[in-house]
Amino acid sequence: MSTSTVGGPALPLAPHARTEEYETDRRAIRRRAVSISVALMPFAFAFGISCADAGLSAWHAVGFSLLVFTGGSQFAAVGVLRDGGAPASAIASGLLLGLRLLAYGVVMTPHLPGPRWKRALDSHLMIDESVAVGLGSGDPSNVRYGYRWGGLSVFVLWNLSTVAGAVVGNSAGDLIERFGIDAAIPASFLALVWPRLLDEQQRIIALVGAVIAATLIPLAPPGIPILAAGLAAFVGIARARRQDGPPAASAAPPAPSER
Amino acid sequence: MNASSKGTIVLIGVAVGCYALKAAAPLVLGGRPLPRLLDELARFAPAALLAALVVTSTLADGRRIALDARIGGVIVAALALWRRAGFITTVILAVATTAALRAVL
Secondary structure: OOOOOOHHHHHHOOHHOOHHHHHHHHHHHHHHHHHHHHHHHHHHHHHHHHHOOEEEEEEEEHHHHHHHOHHHHHHHHHHHHHOOOOOOHHHHHHHHHHHHHHHHHHHHHHHHHOOOHHHHHHHHHHOHHHHHHHOOOOHHHHHHHHHHHHHHHHHHHHHHHHHHHHOOOOOOHHHHHHHHHHHHHHHHHHHHHHHHHHOOEEEHHHHHHHHHHHHHOOOOOHHHHHHHHHHHHHHHHHHHHHHHHOOOOHHHOOOOHHH | OHHHHHHHHHHHHHHHHHHHHHHHHHHHHOOOOOOOHHHHHHHHHHHHHHHHHHHHHHHHEOOOEEOOOOOHHHHHHHHHHHOOOOOOHHHHHHHHHHHHHHHHH
């Protein structure tokens, strides 16, 4: 590692590249990414079917999976259409569900460096699973690696399964439930948040976030409980600021209590 | 308007809107240090967002709280993680538990 600084700030990954731990982390990330993608396949299949139900073509179905590429919004928008809703309300419910993506963007921004066009491409991969696999990485320099693996592997299998569902057009709801496949999603998210729960600060934030989300499920449209749970971060921010004290006096922000 | 052209309008609207939501922060705020508050949010929000994903994917059925076999699967997943099981083992145990509970109940 004696020459690790030669590459300058453009190569932050280089010093780690040959360490065993780093490779193990990357192998684990790839395994997680692929298994989550496989677990999602029946849902994409079901999405293809619900498009057929709503009177949409297979082209529409795969158009949603390619261009919208965030499952919840896809299901919400097509569901409204299937129930005979107006296009405007179908769009609104899709976007309402997508509001949480704003919060994901803020969380991922520090991990998506590089030129604008790369950030623009990376952004399209922003879904629950890519963000979760990225943040589940033990090494901060692997967050983007996990995000891209999560995003791309879901992208490929999600789209293939959508086409299959749209073409076959049978009921997958039974299959998903009978084989317990719907439990794979929360179990994956739990496995990805688990390492954070070992830290007291993070555990408190997770708990507050979980309570906010559970409380809002019956009160707000889907998607909003997740977005609102992000507010639990302020608990951590307040605690951290109390511990660290204010930064340099000249740059002191308003006290946490005013936030 | 027929179903197909309605579908096209909705497809375009949701695709453009969702992309804007995804790309807003990376394109507007990216490429330079985040303001302090957003930097702290980026540090502390992940635990809350991930926990919220666990809760909603376990309990939510649309706007209803559905107490069903998934909960058993997630509890077994938590036990497995506590016993230091790996990712795939954890997920398979959760799926198998949920399937078994549904078969029995």
